[in-house]
Amino acid sequence: MVIMTSRKRARWFIINIINLKRTSMRKNLFFANLLVVLALLVSCKPELISEESTLRLSRKSIKFDAEKNSQVIQVETSRGKWTALSPEEATWLTLTMKEDGKSLEITADANTEARERKAKVMVMAEGLMEGLDVVQEAGAEQISLSRDVLHFTRQGGEDRLTFSTNGTGVTCETDISAPWVTYDLDENQHLVTVSVKANDGNSRTVKLILRQGNSVAGVTVVQAGMARFWIPFLPTTGQTNIFRSIIDYETAQHSTQLGYNKADGEETIEFIPESEYFSKATYTLGDDQTMYEKVTTTFTPANVTHEQEFITKLVEVGFVKDLVRSQSAERVVYKLKNNPALSVLLEKKDDVIRITYTYTLQFATFPFNNYIGEAWQTVKAKVEETGAKEVNALDWDSEVDYYYSTSISGVTHYYTENKSSHEVVEEGLSFTAKYNSMVVVGNYMSFELTEDFSALLQEAGFEFVREEEVKRGSTLIGLRHIYQNAAEKREMRIQNLNAGLTIRYLPLVDN
Secondary structure, three states: OOOOOOOHHHHEEEEEEEHHHHOOOOHHHHHHHHHHHHHHHHHHHHHHOOOOOOEEOOOOOEOOOOOEEEEEEEEEEOOOOOOEOHHHHHHOOOEEEEOOOEEEEEEEOOOOOOOHHHHHEEEOOEEEEEEEEEOOOOOOOOOOOOOOEEEEEOOOOEEEEEEOOOOOEEEEEEEOOOOEEEEEEOOOOOOEEEEEEOOOOOEEEEEEEEEOOOEEEEEEEOOOOOOOOOOOOOOOOOOOOOOHHHHHHHOOOEEEEEEEEEOOOOEEEEOOOOOEEEEEEEEEEEOOOOOOEEEEEEEEEOOOHHHHHHHHHHOOOOEOOOOOOEOOOOEEEEEEEEOOOOOEEEEEEEEEEEEEEEEOOOOOOOOOOOOOOEEEEHHHHHHHHHOOOEEEEEOOEEEEEEEEEEEOOEEEEEEEEEEOOOOOEEEEEEEEEEEEHHEEEEOOEEEEHHHHHHHHHHHHHOOOEEEEEEEOOOOEEEEEEEEEEEOOEEEEEEEEEOOOEEEEEOOOOOO
Protein backbone atom coordinates (compact mmCIF):
# COMPACT_ATOMS: atom_id res chain seq x y z
CA MET A 1 0.00 0.00 0.00
CA VAL A 2 1.39 3.33 -1.09
CA ILE A 3 1.11 6.16 1.43
CA MET A 4 1.04 9.68 -0.03
CA THR A 5 2.68 12.49 1.84
CA SER A 6 0.75 15.67 2.57
CA ARG A 7 2.68 17.49 -0.15
CA LYS A 8 1.82 14.79 -2.69
CA ARG A 9 -1.85 14.86 -1.68
CA ALA A 10 -1.90 18.62 -2.17
CA ARG A 11 -0.33 18.26 -5.62
CA TRP A 12 -2.80 15.51 -6.54
CA PHE A 13 -5.79 17.71 -5.66
CA ILE A 14 -4.35 20.72 -7.47
CA ILE A 15 -3.99 18.58 -10.61
CA ASN A 16 -7.65 17.59 -10.17
CA ILE A 17 -8.59 21.25 -10.01
CA ILE A 18 -6.77 21.98 -13.26
CA ASN A 19 -8.56 19.07 -14.92
CA LEU A 20 -11.92 20.63 -14.03
CA LYS A 21 -11.80 22.43 -17.37
CA ARG A 22 -12.55 19.11 -19.04
CA THR A 23 -15.69 18.20 -17.13
CA SER A 24 -19.27 19.41 -17.58
CA MET A 25 -19.63 19.62 -13.77
CA ARG A 26 -16.70 22.08 -13.55
CA LYS A 27 -18.23 24.59 -11.11
CA ASN A 28 -19.48 22.16 -8.44
CA LEU A 29 -16.32 20.06 -8.52
CA PHE A 30 -14.16 23.18 -8.69
CA PHE A 31 -15.39 24.49 -5.36
CA ALA A 32 -15.59 21.03 -3.72
CA ASN A 33 -11.97 20.28 -4.55
CA LEU A 34 -10.96 23.81 -3.64
CA LEU A 35 -12.22 23.22 -0.08
CA VAL A 36 -10.22 19.99 0.14
CA VAL A 37 -7.06 21.73 -1.06
CA LEU A 38 -7.49 24.48 1.52
CA ALA A 39 -7.94 21.85 4.24
CA LEU A 40 -4.77 20.09 3.15
CA LEU A 41 -2.82 23.33 3.10
CA VAL A 42 -3.90 23.99 6.67
CA SER A 43 -2.94 20.43 7.75
CA CYS A 44 0.48 20.45 6.05
CA LYS A 45 3.56 20.39 8.17
CA PRO A 46 4.99 23.84 8.85
CA GLU A 47 8.11 23.12 6.83
CA LEU A 48 6.04 22.74 3.63
CA ILE A 49 5.25 26.45 3.54
CA SER A 50 8.21 28.44 4.60
CA GLU A 51 8.40 32.14 5.02
CA GLU A 52 10.19 32.39 1.71
CA SER A 53 7.26 30.75 -0.18
CA THR A 54 5.32 33.58 -1.82
CA LEU A 55 2.50 34.09 -4.36
CA ARG A 56 1.27 37.60 -4.95
CA LEU A 57 -1.09 39.15 -7.52
CA SER A 58 -0.78 42.78 -8.54
CA ARG A 59 -4.56 43.18 -8.09
CA LYS A 60 -7.22 41.46 -6.05
CA SER A 61 -10.13 42.37 -8.36
CA ILE A 62 -10.80 43.71 -11.83
CA LYS A 63 -13.90 45.14 -13.51
CA PHE A 64 -14.88 45.12 -17.19
CA ASP A 65 -17.45 47.17 -19.03
CA ALA A 66 -20.00 45.31 -21.17
CA GLU A 67 -17.85 45.34 -24.31
CA LYS A 68 -15.25 42.67 -25.05
CA ASN A 69 -11.99 43.70 -23.39
CA SER A 70 -8.79 42.41 -21.80
CA GLN A 71 -6.79 43.30 -18.71
CA VAL A 72 -3.37 42.08 -17.50
CA ILE A 73 -2.29 41.42 -13.91
CA GLN A 74 1.21 40.65 -12.64
CA VAL A 75 1.94 37.34 -10.89
CA GLU A 76 4.89 37.12 -8.50
CA THR A 77 5.88 33.81 -6.88
CA SER A 78 8.90 32.10 -5.38
CA ARG A 79 7.62 28.74 -6.53
CA GLY A 80 8.51 29.16 -10.19
CA LYS A 81 5.69 27.71 -12.25
CA TRP A 82 2.09 28.76 -11.67
CA THR A 83 -1.24 28.17 -13.29
CA ALA A 84 -4.65 29.88 -13.40
CA LEU A 85 -8.17 28.63 -13.93
CA SER A 86 -11.78 29.66 -13.57
CA PRO A 87 -15.11 27.86 -13.98
CA GLU A 88 -16.17 30.66 -16.39
CA GLU A 89 -13.39 29.90 -18.89
CA ALA A 90 -15.79 27.74 -20.89
CA THR A 91 -18.42 30.45 -21.09
CA TRP A 92 -17.17 34.04 -21.17
CA LEU A 93 -13.65 34.31 -19.73
CA THR A 94 -10.30 33.53 -21.40
CA LEU A 95 -7.13 33.20 -19.31
CA THR A 96 -3.76 33.50 -21.05
CA MET A 97 -0.32 33.26 -19.42
CA LYS A 98 1.95 35.81 -21.14
CA GLU A 99 5.31 34.73 -22.59
CA ASP A 100 7.28 36.38 -19.78
CA GLY A 101 5.70 33.91 -17.33
CA LYS A 102 5.05 36.76 -14.92
CA SER A 103 1.70 38.10 -16.09
CA LEU A 104 -1.81 36.83 -16.73
CA GLU A 105 -4.17 38.27 -19.37
CA ILE A 106 -7.86 38.00 -18.57
CA THR A 107 -10.26 38.53 -21.50
CA ALA A 108 -14.01 38.97 -21.04
CA ASP A 109 -16.36 38.43 -23.98
CA ALA A 110 -19.01 41.06 -24.66
CA ASN A 111 -21.90 40.77 -22.23
CA THR A 112 -25.09 40.46 -24.24
CA GLU A 113 -27.22 39.94 -21.16
CA ALA A 114 -28.85 42.83 -19.33
CA ARG A 115 -27.37 41.77 -15.98
CA GLU A 116 -24.02 42.03 -14.26
CA ARG A 117 -21.94 38.84 -14.08
CA LYS A 118 -19.13 37.75 -11.80
CA ALA A 119 -16.33 35.21 -11.86
CA LYS A 120 -13.50 33.95 -9.67
CA VAL A 121 -10.03 33.30 -11.07
CA MET A 122 -7.70 31.12 -8.98
CA VAL A 123 -3.92 31.41 -9.45
CA MET A 124 -1.91 28.51 -7.98
CA ALA A 125 1.78 27.83 -7.49
CA GLU A 126 2.89 24.58 -5.82
CA GLY A 127 1.04 24.61 -2.55
CA LEU A 128 -0.01 28.29 -2.75
CA MET A 129 -3.21 29.86 -4.02
CA GLU A 130 -4.53 33.40 -4.59
CA GLY A 131 -7.94 34.48 -5.84
CA LEU A 132 -8.94 37.29 -8.24
CA ASP A 133 -12.50 38.64 -8.34
CA VAL A 134 -13.84 39.52 -11.82
CA VAL A 135 -16.95 41.64 -12.43
CA GLN A 136 -18.44 42.64 -15.80
CA GLU A 137 -21.08 45.29 -16.24
CA ALA A 138 -24.49 44.40 -17.62
CA GLY A 139 -25.04 44.71 -21.35
CA ALA A 140 -27.50 47.21 -22.76
CA GLU A 141 -31.15 46.20 -22.65
CA GLN A 142 -32.44 45.00 -26.02
CA ILE A 143 -35.96 44.20 -27.13
CA SER A 144 -37.30 43.59 -30.64
CA LEU A 145 -40.65 42.54 -32.10
CA SER A 146 -41.54 40.03 -34.79
CA ARG A 147 -43.95 42.45 -36.53
CA ASP A 148 -44.29 46.17 -37.15
CA VAL A 149 -48.03 46.34 -37.84
CA LEU A 150 -51.09 44.33 -36.82
CA HIS A 151 -54.09 44.73 -39.16
CA PHE A 152 -57.65 44.02 -38.03
CA THR A 153 -60.90 44.13 -39.96
CA ARG A 154 -63.75 46.19 -38.56
CA GLN A 155 -65.17 42.93 -37.12
CA GLY A 156 -62.20 42.81 -34.74
CA GLY A 157 -60.49 39.64 -33.53
CA GLU A 158 -57.26 38.38 -32.02
CA ASP A 159 -53.67 38.27 -33.25
CA ARG A 160 -50.25 37.54 -31.77
CA LEU A 161 -46.68 38.70 -32.04
CA THR A 162 -43.48 37.50 -30.44
CA PHE A 163 -40.62 39.49 -28.97
CA SER A 164 -37.00 38.78 -28.13
CA THR A 165 -35.07 40.32 -25.24
CA ASN A 166 -31.83 39.88 -23.33
CA GLY A 167 -33.30 40.51 -19.92
CA THR A 168 -36.43 40.42 -17.82
CA GLY A 169 -39.00 42.90 -16.60
CA VAL A 170 -40.76 43.53 -19.93
CA THR A 171 -43.78 45.83 -19.73
CA CYS A 172 -46.48 46.68 -22.25
CA GLU A 173 -48.68 49.77 -22.71
CA THR A 174 -50.47 51.81 -25.40
CA ASP A 175 -49.31 55.27 -26.43
CA ILE A 176 -52.84 56.64 -26.01
CA SER A 177 -55.97 55.51 -24.22
CA ALA A 178 -57.58 52.80 -26.36
CA PRO A 179 -60.34 50.84 -24.61
CA TRP A 180 -61.10 49.00 -27.88
CA VAL A 181 -57.81 47.07 -27.73
CA THR A 182 -56.58 44.74 -24.98
CA TYR A 183 -53.37 42.73 -24.70
CA ASP A 184 -51.89 39.88 -22.71
CA LEU A 185 -48.13 39.72 -22.13
CA ASP A 186 -46.53 36.32 -21.53
CA GLU A 187 -42.92 37.08 -20.65
CA ASN A 188 -41.99 33.41 -20.26
CA GLN A 189 -43.17 32.58 -23.78
CA HIS A 190 -42.03 35.97 -25.18
CA LEU A 191 -45.54 36.38 -26.59
CA VAL A 192 -48.10 39.20 -26.77
CA THR A 193 -51.73 38.42 -27.62
CA VAL A 194 -53.71 41.42 -28.90
CA SER A 195 -57.52 41.49 -28.97
CA VAL A 196 -59.59 44.15 -30.78
CA LYS A 197 -63.31 44.84 -30.43
CA ALA A 198 -65.68 45.28 -33.38
CA ASN A 199 -65.64 48.76 -34.92
CA ASP A 200 -68.78 50.52 -36.14
CA GLY A 201 -67.04 53.87 -36.64
CA ASN A 202 -64.07 55.21 -38.59
CA SER A 203 -60.78 53.36 -38.91
CA ARG A 204 -58.55 53.66 -35.83
CA THR A 205 -54.93 53.22 -34.86
CA VAL A 206 -52.97 52.84 -31.64
CA LYS A 207 -49.36 51.97 -30.89
CA LEU A 208 -48.51 49.15 -28.50
CA ILE A 209 -45.20 49.84 -26.74
CA LEU A 210 -43.00 47.18 -25.11
CA ARG A 211 -40.21 48.25 -22.75
CA GLN A 212 -37.33 46.37 -21.22
CA GLY A 213 -35.23 48.77 -19.17
CA ASN A 214 -34.19 51.58 -21.48
CA SER A 215 -34.96 49.59 -24.64
CA VAL A 216 -38.27 50.32 -26.39
CA ALA A 217 -40.05 48.65 -29.31
CA GLY A 218 -43.48 49.31 -30.77
CA VAL A 219 -46.10 47.73 -33.00
CA THR A 220 -48.87 49.69 -34.70
CA VAL A 221 -52.37 48.26 -34.32
CA VAL A 222 -54.66 49.30 -37.19
CA GLN A 223 -58.36 48.50 -37.41
CA ALA A 224 -60.50 49.21 -40.43
CA GLY A 225 -63.67 51.18 -39.90
CA MET A 226 -66.92 51.45 -41.77
CA ALA A 227 -65.12 52.37 -44.99
CA ARG A 228 -66.73 55.22 -46.91
CA PHE A 229 -64.54 54.95 -50.01
CA TRP A 230 -62.74 52.48 -52.22
CA ILE A 231 -60.01 53.30 -54.73
CA PRO A 232 -58.30 50.55 -56.76
CA PHE A 233 -54.62 49.75 -57.05
CA LEU A 234 -52.96 52.70 -58.84
CA PRO A 235 -49.57 51.63 -60.25
CA THR A 236 -47.35 54.37 -61.65
CA THR A 237 -45.28 51.92 -63.73
CA GLY A 238 -45.70 48.43 -65.13
CA GLN A 239 -45.58 45.61 -62.55
CA THR A 240 -43.60 42.41 -62.93
CA ASN A 241 -46.75 40.55 -61.90
CA ILE A 242 -49.79 42.83 -61.96
CA PHE A 243 -52.05 39.95 -60.89
CA ARG A 244 -50.12 39.42 -57.66
CA SER A 245 -49.86 43.16 -57.02
CA ILE A 246 -53.63 43.61 -57.30
CA ILE A 247 -54.39 40.73 -54.92
CA ASP A 248 -51.89 41.98 -52.34
CA TYR A 249 -53.33 45.50 -52.51
CA GLU A 250 -56.96 44.41 -52.20
CA THR A 251 -56.11 42.07 -49.34
CA ALA A 252 -54.59 45.01 -47.48
CA GLN A 253 -57.79 46.98 -48.20
CA HIS A 254 -59.85 44.15 -46.66
CA SER A 255 -61.67 43.48 -49.93
CA THR A 256 -63.16 40.04 -50.56
CA GLN A 257 -61.98 38.26 -53.71
CA LEU A 258 -64.86 36.80 -55.70
CA GLY A 259 -63.11 35.07 -58.53
CA TYR A 260 -60.85 35.01 -61.55
CA ASN A 261 -62.09 34.53 -65.10
CA LYS A 262 -60.46 34.05 -68.47
CA ALA A 263 -62.72 33.97 -71.51
CA ASP A 264 -62.52 35.21 -75.09
CA GLY A 265 -58.92 36.34 -74.55
CA GLU A 266 -59.89 38.58 -71.62
CA GLU A 267 -58.71 38.06 -68.04
CA THR A 268 -60.64 39.57 -65.14
CA ILE A 269 -60.42 39.40 -61.37
CA GLU A 270 -63.31 40.51 -59.15
CA PHE A 271 -63.55 41.82 -55.59
CA ILE A 272 -66.20 43.09 -53.19
CA PRO A 273 -64.79 46.25 -51.58
CA GLU A 274 -65.06 46.61 -47.82
CA SER A 275 -67.07 49.81 -48.28
CA GLU A 276 -70.75 48.99 -48.61
CA TYR A 277 -71.19 52.02 -50.86
CA PHE A 278 -69.30 50.37 -53.74
CA SER A 279 -70.48 47.45 -55.84
CA LYS A 280 -68.38 44.57 -57.18
CA ALA A 281 -65.07 45.85 -58.60
CA THR A 282 -63.73 44.19 -61.74
CA TYR A 283 -60.12 44.45 -62.91
CA THR A 284 -59.52 43.68 -66.59
CA LEU A 285 -55.88 42.69 -67.09
CA GLY A 286 -53.59 43.68 -69.96
CA ASP A 287 -52.13 41.18 -72.40
CA ASP A 288 -48.58 41.31 -71.06
CA GLN A 289 -49.57 40.92 -67.37
CA THR A 290 -47.66 44.09 -66.41
CA MET A 291 -50.65 46.42 -66.19
CA TYR A 292 -54.44 46.32 -66.09
CA GLU A 293 -56.55 47.88 -68.84
CA LYS A 294 -59.48 49.04 -66.75
CA VAL A 295 -61.31 48.73 -63.43
CA THR A 296 -65.08 49.16 -63.13
CA THR A 297 -67.43 49.60 -60.16
CA THR A 298 -70.44 51.67 -59.11
CA PHE A 299 -70.68 54.11 -56.24
CA THR A 300 -73.93 54.88 -54.42
CA PRO A 301 -73.16 57.81 -52.12
CA ALA A 302 -75.15 58.32 -48.94
CA ASN A 303 -75.77 61.95 -49.87
CA VAL A 304 -74.33 64.87 -51.83
CA THR A 305 -71.72 65.51 -49.14
CA HIS A 306 -70.54 61.90 -49.37
CA GLU A 307 -70.21 62.28 -53.15
CA GLN A 308 -68.08 65.39 -52.73
CA GLU A 309 -65.92 63.63 -50.13
CA PHE A 310 -65.15 60.96 -52.72
CA ILE A 311 -64.04 63.61 -55.24
CA THR A 312 -61.83 65.12 -52.54
CA LYS A 313 -60.35 61.68 -51.92
CA LEU A 314 -59.49 61.31 -55.62
CA VAL A 315 -57.71 64.64 -55.54
CA GLU A 316 -55.81 63.63 -52.41
CA VAL A 317 -54.36 60.54 -54.12
CA GLY A 318 -53.20 62.64 -57.09
CA PHE A 319 -56.05 62.94 -59.61
CA VAL A 320 -56.73 66.24 -61.38
CA LYS A 321 -59.76 67.12 -63.47
CA ASP A 322 -59.30 66.80 -67.24
CA LEU A 323 -61.08 69.90 -68.45
CA VAL A 324 -60.86 68.89 -72.13
CA ARG A 325 -62.43 65.45 -71.73
CA SER A 326 -65.01 66.38 -69.05
CA GLN A 327 -68.15 66.95 -71.11
CA SER A 328 -70.71 67.78 -68.41
CA ALA A 329 -71.47 67.56 -64.69
CA GLU A 330 -72.79 64.04 -65.33
CA ARG A 331 -69.66 62.89 -67.19
CA VAL A 332 -66.36 63.96 -65.63
CA VAL A 333 -62.81 62.69 -66.27
CA TYR A 334 -59.85 62.89 -63.88
CA LYS A 335 -56.22 62.04 -64.73
CA LEU A 336 -53.54 60.86 -62.33
CA LYS A 337 -51.04 63.69 -62.04
CA ASN A 338 -47.87 61.58 -61.75
CA ASN A 339 -49.05 59.11 -64.38
CA PRO A 340 -51.42 60.65 -66.96
CA ALA A 341 -51.88 57.21 -68.55
CA LEU A 342 -54.28 56.46 -65.67
CA SER A 343 -57.64 58.21 -65.79
CA VAL A 344 -61.02 57.76 -64.14
CA LEU A 345 -64.41 58.43 -65.74
CA LEU A 346 -67.34 59.27 -63.46
CA GLU A 347 -70.76 58.84 -65.13
CA LYS A 348 -73.62 59.93 -62.91
CA LYS A 349 -77.16 58.71 -63.43
CA ASP A 350 -79.78 59.45 -60.80
CA ASP A 351 -78.19 58.55 -57.43
CA VAL A 352 -75.61 56.13 -58.81
CA ILE A 353 -72.15 56.93 -60.23
CA ARG A 354 -70.58 54.43 -62.59
CA ILE A 355 -66.78 54.55 -62.20
CA THR A 356 -64.27 53.35 -64.81
CA TYR A 357 -60.54 53.57 -64.17
CA THR A 358 -58.64 53.19 -67.44
CA TYR A 359 -54.94 52.68 -68.07
CA THR A 360 -53.96 53.94 -71.52
CA LEU A 361 -50.30 53.35 -72.24
CA GLN A 362 -48.44 56.50 -73.26
CA PHE A 363 -45.01 58.05 -73.00
CA ALA A 364 -44.50 60.04 -69.82
CA THR A 365 -41.33 61.66 -71.20
CA PHE A 366 -39.74 62.25 -74.59
CA PRO A 367 -38.87 58.72 -75.80
CA PHE A 368 -35.44 59.38 -77.34
CA ASN A 369 -32.09 59.91 -75.59
CA ASN A 370 -30.34 61.84 -78.39
CA TYR A 371 -27.51 59.33 -78.71
CA ILE A 372 -26.92 60.34 -82.32
CA GLY A 373 -23.21 60.94 -82.97
CA GLU A 374 -22.02 58.81 -80.02
CA ALA A 375 -19.97 55.64 -80.43
CA TRP A 376 -22.24 52.61 -80.63
CA GLN A 377 -20.32 50.60 -78.02
CA THR A 378 -20.73 53.47 -75.52
CA VAL A 379 -24.45 53.72 -76.28
CA LYS A 380 -24.84 49.94 -76.10
CA ALA A 381 -23.41 49.94 -72.57
CA LYS A 382 -25.78 52.75 -71.48
CA VAL A 383 -28.81 50.98 -72.94
CA GLU A 384 -28.01 47.63 -71.36
CA GLU A 385 -27.39 49.27 -67.97
CA THR A 386 -31.13 50.05 -67.92
CA GLY A 387 -31.91 46.33 -68.17
CA ALA A 388 -32.99 46.43 -71.82
CA LYS A 389 -32.26 43.24 -73.78
CA GLU A 390 -31.27 43.00 -77.44
CA VAL A 391 -34.00 41.14 -79.32
CA ASN A 392 -32.96 41.48 -82.96
CA ALA A 393 -30.40 42.96 -85.35
CA LEU A 394 -30.78 43.79 -89.04
CA ASP A 395 -27.74 44.28 -91.29
CA TRP A 396 -28.25 46.84 -94.13
CA ASP A 397 -24.78 46.60 -95.67
CA SER A 398 -23.55 50.05 -94.55
CA GLU A 399 -25.64 50.14 -91.36
CA VAL A 400 -26.92 47.81 -88.67
CA ASP A 401 -30.17 48.24 -86.70
CA TYR A 402 -30.07 46.88 -83.15
CA TYR A 403 -33.51 46.29 -81.59
CA TYR A 404 -33.99 46.36 -77.81
CA SER A 405 -36.93 45.49 -75.59
CA THR A 406 -38.69 48.20 -73.59
CA SER A 407 -40.86 48.08 -70.48
CA ILE A 408 -43.85 47.73 -72.85
CA SER A 409 -43.96 44.33 -74.52
CA GLY A 410 -45.41 45.68 -77.79
CA VAL A 411 -42.82 48.42 -78.29
CA THR A 412 -39.17 48.01 -79.34
CA HIS A 413 -36.46 50.66 -79.49
CA TYR A 414 -33.82 50.44 -82.22
CA TYR A 415 -30.43 52.10 -82.66
CA THR A 416 -28.70 52.36 -86.06
CA GLU A 417 -24.91 52.02 -86.19
CA ASN A 418 -22.91 53.26 -89.20
CA LYS A 419 -20.44 50.51 -90.05
CA SER A 420 -17.71 52.96 -91.11
CA SER A 421 -17.80 55.45 -88.26
CA HIS A 422 -19.29 53.02 -85.69
CA GLU A 423 -21.46 55.87 -84.48
CA VAL A 424 -25.19 55.97 -83.86
CA VAL A 425 -26.83 57.74 -86.81
CA GLU A 426 -30.51 57.11 -86.01
CA GLU A 427 -32.89 55.96 -83.27
CA GLY A 428 -36.40 54.66 -83.65
CA LEU A 429 -39.44 52.94 -82.18
CA SER A 430 -41.65 50.24 -83.67
CA PHE A 431 -45.09 49.27 -82.37
CA THR A 432 -47.44 46.34 -82.58
CA ALA A 433 -50.93 47.44 -83.68
CA LYS A 434 -52.37 47.31 -80.15
CA TYR A 435 -50.00 50.03 -78.95
CA ASN A 436 -50.43 52.48 -81.84
CA SER A 437 -52.82 54.41 -79.60
CA MET A 438 -49.84 55.52 -77.51
CA VAL A 439 -48.92 57.86 -80.37
CA VAL A 440 -51.70 58.21 -82.94
CA VAL A 441 -55.47 58.34 -83.28
CA GLY A 442 -56.92 56.99 -86.51
CA ASN A 443 -55.57 54.51 -89.05
CA TYR A 444 -52.97 54.41 -91.80
CA MET A 445 -55.31 56.24 -94.20
CA SER A 446 -55.86 59.18 -91.84
CA PHE A 447 -54.38 59.84 -88.44
CA GLU A 448 -53.44 62.52 -85.93
CA LEU A 449 -51.17 62.46 -82.89
CA THR A 450 -52.73 61.93 -79.49
CA GLU A 451 -52.97 65.04 -77.37
CA ASP A 452 -50.40 63.69 -74.93
CA PHE A 453 -47.79 62.72 -77.52
CA SER A 454 -48.34 65.97 -79.40
CA ALA A 455 -47.66 67.85 -76.15
CA LEU A 456 -44.42 65.87 -75.64
CA LEU A 457 -43.20 66.88 -79.10
CA GLN A 458 -44.04 70.52 -78.48
CA GLU A 459 -42.17 70.48 -75.16
CA ALA A 460 -39.16 68.97 -76.98
CA GLY A 461 -39.22 71.81 -79.56
CA PHE A 462 -40.65 69.91 -82.55
CA GLU A 463 -43.05 71.50 -85.02
CA PHE A 464 -45.20 69.86 -87.67
CA VAL A 465 -43.76 70.39 -91.18
CA ARG A 466 -45.77 68.29 -93.63
CA GLU A 467 -47.69 65.11 -94.34
CA GLU A 468 -46.46 62.68 -97.01
CA GLU A 469 -48.20 59.80 -98.70
CA VAL A 470 -46.44 56.45 -98.74
CA LYS A 471 -47.17 54.33 -101.79
CA ARG A 472 -46.18 50.94 -103.11
CA GLY A 473 -46.44 51.52 -106.82
CA SER A 474 -49.69 53.43 -107.23
CA THR A 475 -51.27 51.95 -104.08
CA LEU A 476 -51.45 54.08 -100.96
CA ILE A 477 -50.12 52.02 -98.02
CA GLY A 478 -49.95 54.74 -95.37
CA LEU A 479 -49.03 58.26 -94.33
CA ARG A 480 -45.93 59.88 -92.89
CA HIS A 481 -45.91 63.00 -90.66
CA ILE A 482 -42.68 65.02 -90.53
CA TYR A 483 -41.74 67.03 -87.42
CA GLN A 484 -38.56 69.07 -87.06
CA ASN A 485 -36.57 70.81 -84.34
CA ALA A 486 -34.51 73.42 -86.17
CA ALA A 487 -32.55 74.50 -83.09
CA GLU A 488 -31.39 70.96 -82.26
CA LYS A 489 -31.19 69.93 -85.93
CA ARG A 490 -33.32 66.86 -85.42
CA GLU A 491 -36.16 65.38 -87.48
CA MET A 492 -38.88 62.93 -86.49
CA ARG A 493 -40.79 60.85 -89.03
CA ILE A 494 -43.95 59.22 -87.72
CA GLN A 495 -44.96 56.65 -90.29
CA ASN A 496 -48.32 54.88 -89.98
CA LEU A 497 -48.55 52.12 -92.58
CA ASN A 498 -50.89 49.20 -93.02
CA ALA A 499 -47.94 47.06 -91.87
CA GLY A 500 -47.53 48.95 -88.60
CA LEU A 501 -46.41 52.16 -86.88
CA THR A 502 -42.78 53.32 -86.66
CA ILE A 503 -41.07 56.50 -85.47
CA ARG A 504 -37.67 57.52 -86.85
CA TYR A 505 -35.50 60.02 -84.95
CA LEU A 506 -32.56 61.24 -87.04
CA PRO A 507 -30.38 64.27 -87.86
CA LEU A 508 -32.03 67.11 -89.75
CA VAL A 509 -30.38 67.43 -93.14
CA ASP A 510 -30.18 70.99 -94.47
CA ASN A 511 -31.71 71.39 -97.92
